[in-house]
Amino acid sequence: MHWEQLLNSNRIGIDESHLQKSDGRSQFQKDFDRIVFSPAFRRLQDKTQVFPLPESDFVHTRLTHSLEVSVVGRSLGNLVGERILERDKKLKNSFTKFHFGEIVAAACLAHDIGNPPFGHSGEDAIAEYFKNGNGKEFEQQVNDDKKWNDLIKYEGNAQGFRILTTLQNPDVRGGLQLTYATLGAFTKYPRESYAGRGVDDFKEKKAYRKFGFFQVEKDLFREVAEATGLVQRKGNKDYWWSRHPVAFLVEAADDICYRIMDLEDGFRLGLISFRETEELLMPLVNKDDIQDYMGRDEKERIGYLRAKAISELVNELADLFIEKEENILSGKLEEDLLSMIPRKEFLKTITKVSVNKIYRTRSVVEREVAGYEVLGGLLGTFISAYNEAYEGNLSPKNRAIINLLPNRITNNTPDDLYLRLMRVIDFVSGMTDSFAVSLFRKIRGISLPGGRVTK
Numbered sequence: 001m002h003w004e005q006l007l008n009s010n011r012i013g014i015d016e017s018h019l020q021k022s023d024g025r026s027q028f029q030k031d032f033d034r035i036v037f038s039p040a041f042r043r044l045q046d047k048t049q050v051f052p053l054p055e056s057d058f059v060h061t062r063l064t065h066s067l068e069v070s071v072v073g074r075s076l077g078n079l080v081g082e083r084i085l086e087r088d089k090k091l092k093n094s095f096t097k098f099h100f101g102e103i104v105a106a107a108c109l110a111h112d113i114g115n116p117p118f119g120h121s122g123e124d125a126i127a128e129y130f131k132n133g134n135g136k137e138f139e140q141q142v143n144d145d146k147k148w149n150d151l152i153k154y155e156g157n158a159q160g161f162r163i164l165t166t167l168q169n170p171d172v173r174g175g176l177q178l179t180y181a182t183l184g185a186f187t188k189y190p191r192e193s194y195a196g197r198g199v200d201d202f203k204e205k206k207a208y209r210k211f212g213f214f215q216v217e218k219d220l221f222r223e224v225a226e227a228t229g230l231v232q233r234k235g236n237k238d239y240w241w242s243r244h245p246v247a248f249l250v251e252a253a254d255d256i257c258y259r260i261m262d263l264e265d266g267f268r269l270g271l272i273s274f275r276e277t278e279e280l281l282m283p284l285v286n287k288d289d290i291q292d293y294m295g296r297d298e299k300e301r302i303g304y305l306r307a308k309a310i311s312e313l314v315n316e317l318a319d320l321f322i323e324k325e326e327n328i329l330s331g332k333l334e335e336d337l338l339s340m341i342p343r344k345e346f347l348k349t350i351t352k353v354s355v356n357k358i359y360r361t362r363s364v365v366e367r368e369v370a371g372y373e374v375l376g377g378l379l380g381t382f383i384s385a386y387n388e389a390y391e392g393n394l395s396p397k398n399r400a401i402i403n404l405l406p407n408r409i410t411n412n413t414p415d416d417l418y419l420r421l422m423r424v425i426d427f428v429s430g431m432t433d434s435f436a437v438s439l440f441r442k443i444r445g446i447s448l449p450g451g452r453v454t455k
Contacts, residue, residue, distance in 0.1 A: 001242075001330070005229040009027040009179050012178065013173035014174065028181065035106060041113055044112065046061065048061065062115060072253040073249060073253035073254075078098060081095070081096070081100025084322070103185050111160070111186065111254055113163055114156040114160025118368065118371030123156050126428070127154040129376045129380070146192065146193065150215055150418075155189075157210060157211070161187060161220075181244075184225070184228040185249075188250065189211050190221070190243055190244070191208060191233070230243075242332075249337075252317050259351060259354070263353075264302055266357060274298045280346075280350050281306065282305065283343065285305055285312060289308055290304075312343070313338075378428045382424045383424050386405065387420065390420060406427065409423045409424070
């Protein structure tokens with residue numbers, strides 16, 4: 001892979017000759033702006049990061065998490081870009097270090113845009129509905145291993161690619177029409193869900209544990225892969241590539257933030273003591289960089305350590321990326337960067353503590369259980385009504401339910417069952433946490449419009 005092609009600023013769905021005139025922004029800055037103003041990004045303000053949203057006004061939502069990841073990613077991209085350009089004078093004629101940072105920032109901003117309500121447990125709930133729930137009845141009707149695999153291994157990363165390239169601005173090819181570079185950097189798992197024989201050999205490699213696009217968008221991703229020059233993993237007919245090098249930086253920025261920021265959230269909620277939080281963060285900080293630390297209160301001290309820790313990790317990751325650049329560009333690196341930096345063992349300790357004291361708390365587990373009931377219930381309700389409407393034999397109940405679906409779903413209903421199922425998934429997975437719970441309660445008769453609760 002070559003940087004000049006990897007940083008392709010052309011836009012999917014737009015002929016190169018029709019690109020807009022310069023308005024003071026780079027093409028990658030425009031990507032960032034398009035994501036910010038998209039409805040799907042706005043809905044992240046009411047999607048859970050870890051803790052249920054009403055529990056505290058301090059803890060992170062998907063929106064604040066995405067913004068923080070973007071800021072960290074921009075710094076990491078700038079650092080890496082600066083060092084690459086120091087060695088590649090020819091590349092310096094066309095790009096600056098800020099172009100690297102802008103691509104990482106845009107991809108980071110969108111990295112969770114496909115997450116359904118209730119976070120990762122929501123992904124599991126959608127997959128479980130088709131794998132072992134009422135949705136299993138559609139397996140024979142779908143009658144396509146690759147399409148069925150999309151459903152039983154439902155993946156928010158693939159939904160994110162679908163949102164960016166298809167669902168936002170659905171009337172134009174390419175959706176938001178982002179640059180090829182940003183879409184390549186966004187796709188952390190550049191393969192389809194069903195990779196056939198041999199995929200088990202790679203299941204322990206983080207770059208291939210999941211998938212990054214559904215069957216319905218696979219040709220769009222092929223276009224991205226070819227435009228950016230990604231290395232194809234298997235034969236020409238397979239939809240499986242090595243990662244875009246910048247995707248490693250996007251992943252690293254996300255990994256830093258959720259490890260460090262979730263720990264701070266746990267401290268703020270009283271799940272982890274000040275002393276333990278301090279002991280976990282101190283090894284990530286250079287002691288010589290700590291100034292006026294003792295004069296702060298406990299919350300400020302943890303915030304100070306968090307900022308210093310992130311700064312140190314960004315520098316270590318930039319060093320590592322440059323060290324591994326040759327392997328990355330050849331498509332040979334298959335592990336995440338954070339697992340290879342000098343301070344990796346301290347991060348593993350933080351993860352272990354977070355699992356035991358944060359991710360397994362009662363409120364978090366209750367939310368996960370609720371996700372299965374709410375999302376499974378909504379999928380069953382709307383799929384039943386949608387398929388009945390397609391067949392022209394609506395029951396009185398489903399006639400009312402079908403009116404709850406937006407026109408973009410009910411107009412021009414596709415004949416392909418897989419595509420109909422995907423449309424309902426689009427609707428349910430795009431809901432905010434609050435809307436999903438509220439709609440589920442109303443449909444089940446648990447609550448009625450106006451706030452009345454049934455006896």
